[in-house]
Amino acid sequence: MRAGHRGAGRVATYVVLVVAALFAVFPIWWIVSTSLESPARAYSFPAALIPQGTAANYTTAWQEGPWGRFLLNSLGIGFATTAFVLATGILAAYAIVFLPSRWTRAAFPLVLATMMVPFYAILVPDYLIVRDLGWLNTYISQVVPFAASGFAIFLLVQFMRGFPRALRDAARMDGAGELRFLWSVVVPNLVPALVTVGVYTFLQSWNAFLWPLIVTTSSSVQPIQVGLANFLSTANGTNWTVLAAAAAITAAPMLLLYVLAQRKVVESVSRTGLKG
């Protein structure tokens, strides 16, 4: 009887998981399916779930923009921003947690305050600074303004606060200085939080649109989202099949990255207790 209950419970679990998986996969399937359709078939009701199989939309999308350049730009900007955010975040959080002084105590609320200022409020001042530095239409203007993140510092501070105090004392006894302790003890134990911050920062950078649009004019330095916007919404309509092909091209690297880093991402989310 109990075995029967267990069996039914397992079936119910699988049913729920399959339904959830379908919900998760359907939008991706829809994009891929639309990207392989002719326009007339894509605009039919009810829609065909199995695509016709034309690659013409990919050819058109690929010809309408320097996608390779956009992809490289986004990857470069994303990785550089992530590297800077991790470096500044680790150092700032370490100072706040392990080197307490009236300055670091005063700095932490200021760091939190940066998370509460809407980006739109600082758009123009940031633009003027970037212009004065001569960084308009460069990669630097898309990386440096985001090289330190209040969210990253906050998360790493919370994580570091959980470290036992004795850990540092013991490291000191073994002759480790601040940098040695940071690099050899703190950072290795911080990996789940660093992965979370890294994934979050990279996605933020990957999805950035308004700032790159404002500070750049040339496709040679623009990220993929700005290139994609040229398909998404124009003054007169949207070519959905080509847009779907462009969306598939832009989503592919992120999906690939997720597949490769899946274990670490899941582990980091479960250890930090963060979702989404």
Place this chain on the structure above:
Amino acid sequence: MSKAMDIAGAFRGHEARRARRRRMGASVAAGALSVGALLSAGVPASATSRSVTVTFWNEMTGPYGVALAGEIRQFERANPGITVDSVTIPNDAALEPKLLAAIVGHQEPTLSQMNPPWGTGFIHTGSLVNLSPHLAKTSSMSPSNFYASLLEGGRWPDGRQYLFPFNVTTAIMFYNKTAFAKAGITAPPKTWQQFTADAAKMSGGSRRAFAITLVHSYPWLAFFYQAGGNFILRDGKPNPAAFTLNGPAGKALSLWATMVKRREAVLTQGYASQTDFADGTSSILVGTSAFYPYLAQAVGHKFTIGVAPLPNNVQEATSIFGGYLGMFSQATPAQRSAAFKFIEYLTSVQGTTYWANHSQGYLPVRPSVVKSDASFLATHPAQRVSLEALPTGKNPPKVAWWDQFSHQVLLNTITAVLIGKETVAGALRSAYHQAVELANRNGTYQ
């Protein structure tokens, strides 16, 4: 002591991983160096060896981008000393803040496409060049050579021509000829009464005859103008009579709201109305001639697309919609001269004919194109209907409060009524108060 031993053990345990991490660190450092090289390569991209470069910001994506590239190639061939650096920005929502930031930072392009309502603010900051003196010096640019209503869209009440028409068109109606024939309707509706009666015949089940697009306010404004509407008083302030329940806005809003309520019309998001039209779930679409290339591709051979002027109420009217060319005062004299040459080319008989033919949707700005090319009207049905409607076209007002009013207040008001969140009277009362507030804050003609 045992804690210290544990920690020491933990340190030793880290050794192997540290060696691995060192290798990873080297890879990261190499990656960072590559990124650094990438960053240092970020030089401004508009370097050119030509003598004058005209930077031109525009929204010409897709088929329109291809047509513009053709125009630029021809212009550069005819003017070897001038290079046009075309920068494509996807839409109004992206171009307007980019222009605003550029003006604040004195980084304006030489020339930009823009909607006339933006111009008042740009003129106020001294950012736009008055084109009238240039036009007076050039016989080919005489006002009599252009459609008067299109020129009027770029002329301010003081008579100065700050903007020149480029990618402009008017609101028209697309209809599914096959669905009309099936419903026994032999001709497109000419009045609001016929419009609602025809829509009722073609609605039912999951079908709603009229798919409403509210990406911009111009489709609804066309109905408002047909009801005799005018939102602006002579002094540039909001006209209270336009906002009453029995006034033009009340009539136009009630017409759409009633159709939605009777399930004869459906409010769509973005350009989903084009999808509804193309897949046959709706049969009537209000848009501009520039919708045509998208619709033709999406419909394919499923049915025949009909094009007609909008049905009328107390008067024949439609909205003029589209982009104008504005020159920025930051440009050097050489750039201004080159930019004016480019405007002259784009709006010349050759330039505007090429544009009207290749952009597949926008109107030629000179009547002489239609006169000299008889086949144009026969082969471009949407542009033909748009041109026929042009004499009754109304330009967007140029008061400084209009842009925010039409994009936010008006669209929110129409949406709130159509989804049943507010009554027509209540929504219009609120819209009037917001219009007054905007006029007080942003000014009128300044």
